Amino acid sequence: MNVATTSPRRKELVRIAARLFVEEGYDRTTVRMLAQEMGIKSGSLFHHFADKQEILCAVIEEGMFSALAIAHEHLANLDNSLAADTPRAQAHLRLLALARAHLDTLLTDRNAHVVALYEWRRIEGPAREHLVQQRDEYEALWRSAIEDGVATGLLRGDASLLRQFVLGALNWSVRWYRADGERSPDELAEALIDSVCHPQ
Amino acid sequence: MNVATTSPRRKELVRIAARLFVEEGYDRTTVRMLAQEMGIKSGSLFHHFADKQEILCAVIEEGMFSALAIAHEHLANLDNSLAADTPRAQAHLRLLALARAHLDTLLTDRNAHVVALYEWRRIEGPAREHLVQQRDEYEALWRSAIEDGVATGLLRGDASLLRQFVLGALNWSVRWYRADGERSPDELAEALIDSVCHPQ
Amino acid sequence: MNVATTSPRRKELVRIAARLFVEEGYDRTTVRMLAQEMGIKSGSLFHHFADKQEILCAVIEEGMFSALAIAHEHLANLDNSLAADTPRAQAHLRLLALARAHLDTLLTDRNAHVVALYEWRRIEGPAREHLVQQRDEYEALWRSAIEDGVATGLLRGDASLLRQFVLGALNWSVRWYRADGERSPDELAEALIDSVCHPQ
Amino acid sequence: MNVATTSPRRKELVRIAARLFVEEGYDRTTVRMLAQEMGIKSGSLFHHFADKQEILCAVIEEGMFSALAIAHEHLANLDNSLAADTPRAQAHLRLLALARAHLDTLLTDRNAHVVALYEWRRIEGPAREHLVQQRDEYEALWRSAIEDGVATGLLRGDASLLRQFVLGALNWSVRWYRADGERSPDELAEALIDSVCHPQ
DNA sequence: CATGAATGAGGATTCATTCAT
């Protein structure tokens, strides 16, 4: 009932909800479907969440949180391994790390981050605030990386537009990417970053 | 009642439906809302469409059709005005024309094409076939333009991935673009094409 | 619009309605189905009939009328051909003639008489009066034949019950009789009459 | 929700539904009428039954089941009391027992068995299978009794037709029998069996 | 915590009927 509660049981429920929301869409996922998949009856769901929208909130929060966490993780790896390089090369590697992290949560971990991107509109009221904050934090990572890219001549054009384009291309990949295809999410990330970076 | 029917009344209804579907999403748009906005009673809607899904079909069809029509129009203008040019410059202009056309239907004409992109999943059964055909036809335009871009050295990388990236970046713009902002759809199109094209 | 109207067009419509009412049942037969089968649009139906119930009335009336007509016809044939016989034999032949006539309208001509028997309940109001009259007239034929049967020792038991039993057995045959089976309606009629008549 | 479920609540609901189906007919009985009579709201009905047709199924099943049960009961009483008799007398008694049992469920217990006979057509799909089985089992009782009747000279004619006639006469009695009339269902049963049995 | 029964508001859809053209 408490939004902040993060019992292991709740974590599990959120994971299941995320999957269903991706498969069916939030609107078409009924509380009964959620309960069934969780092995309980629909009435019991409301012991864990105040209402259906709170489930969505929890999923989106989880999605944003893990996107942020994984992005930080990828960036941290970078700092450790290859610190000595040109600013331009560094900017390139950061972009690559962010793109890989993004597709990692989106296409590999799947679900929660996808919901965070695609069902955003359904959230209203005060719950939105918190989510907006998280999103801004995540975008700040990208903003800084892209600006560095522009500053070092790696990228050309308006930094703000570039961010929207790159994120858009990445986000949309959910729609067409098949896990059983010939390319890995990492290869996608590389291809995209390559296509917008100017060599030398 | 007939899917192929394109009475002026029906056209009008489709336009209104497109707007509501964009504003609220297909699932949250009730038949009553549609009827109200159309100035009729909900029962009367079924004089024009067999069921709610047929309305969605009609909107998507309209969206794909107009996207295709406007793309062809932009391309035709191109052929007339500047036919004598280097292949590379021609490829560039074609990409630009396609991108402008895309954002034109998406952000200016709005609605029908947006629905075509975002509510695609809800369509099932034989209606899907026809839509897939139209989509393929539209993508073929892009495919050829992008391949020419790669062939002339204007673009670098895998043509298929590039197409997905560019279309993804364009499609996602619906989510963040504000008509009252400082940039026009045309400027967006140019910025995007510039960001993936290699100079000289 | 006039109940008494019996234009050839209307006759045709009544015949079609009778068929649909038998196939689907009155409640499940929509005005649109009727119109479609008649080759007109549903709105036009109301130029011929005031409302759906009037169609049912017309069908039932037609069913009762033709049952009565055919019964009279069969009885008339009897009078002409074999007038000189024992009263008992005469009663037997009358019963047989009535049973044959009954199954003739029910299983051969089909439809209208079936509706008259099975959708009787749906009729309310003043329309019922007229139909009750017709039904009473028809039952009077049976009543007299059965009473003669009892009087001559051909049948045994309460005349009123016997009539209900015989008519019930005949009416119910609609439910199980298959035209493509091995027995003709006439054979059914004979078998039934035989089974309740006492020999000698 | 489960077809096999036979909670006491469900039993109660089925009984009420049976009454309404007889009074109004399945098609004209609305879900709201059922709910109202049951003292719940229409939405709650679907807690107990998947859809309206499942209610009909349950009623018919109950009707067939009780018809079968009561028939067996009547036959059992017979076996105990008068086992030593001529085969012909035995056949007579069995027919009488079956006829009484039939009218007992039809006119006394009422409702469920009536629905089973008169709304049979509305059932489609796999639900039908089970019902057909039950019906066949019930008819087998009659088949054997009638065949014994024919074998012992009690009845004359084609056994199969005789069964249809007798059952038809019994089934149709629902249409004209009035409980407040002068004859009891048992008297009806006797009269019918008498009328088709040949003395001595 | 969990359940099963209930709710009530709203969902899409049907359909007899009306009526201007």
Next chain:
DNA sequence: GATGAATGAATCCTCATTCAT
């Protein structure tokens, strides 16, 4: 007479939510 569009009331059914047990 015929039509097509419209109506409005009713239809079956769904579903998030509540709550006594």
